[in-house]
Amino acid sequence: MIGRLRGTLLHKHPPTLVLDVSGVGYEVEAPMTTFYDLPDTGTEVTLFTHLVVRDDAHLLYGFSQEAQRNLFRSLLKVNGVGPRVALAILSGLTYDEFMACVANEDVARITHVPGIGKKTAERLIIEMRDKVMIAEPQTGTATGTAPGATGASALDPIGDAVSALIALGYKPQEASRAVRGVDTADQSSEEIIRQALRAMAG
Secondary structure, three states, rough: OOOOEEEEEEEOOOOEEEEEEOOOEEEEEHHHHHOOOOOOOOOOEEEEEEEEEOOOEEEEEEOHHHHHHHHHHHHHHHOOHHHHHHHHHHHHHOOHHHHHHHOOOOOOHHOOOOOOHHHHHHHHHHHHHHHHHHHOOOOOOOOOOOOOOOOOOOOOOOHHHHHHHHHHHOOOOHHHHHOOOOOOOOHHHHHHHHHHHHHHHO
16 A cells, blocks of 8 residues: 655645655546645645555555545545545545534535535435534645646646546536636636635535
């Protein structure tokens, strides 16, 4: 199991980034809540990681905070929730927001996440309820954190934002409509995605 990586951030294109660790480029998928914490490319960064082994691929998921990774692992244990849905949950909701949804039994807000229907949201709340009582505070942020840093793709942040939302499970029409509904002037793709996700969450 690869539990942590520290290296130079070579490339970031939500939801994927590439980290150079001693000359080896690790391709990592990460939620948007981690992308918001990433520094500019060329900067050293530390990520807490989780490796998913499938018959056809080994997929590495990275998180800026250990609590995010722990939540990701807990979500994978819920029936009907795979890595893609868990990544979408952590992109649409921060750690604290998700825990608040569970504590308050806020089914409606959780169903705004693509791939989450009412029954799955209710199951999430039931199975995650006990974890709210023992949830640790978020600690261990990514090294070199620079919130709002650019670098995903300065050439087409709007297109990158739409592509990222589609990769997170939103339908192309939903993604395009969400991006059109926010202020994209002089914004990085990460900031456009952040605003779009907030708007879709209501």
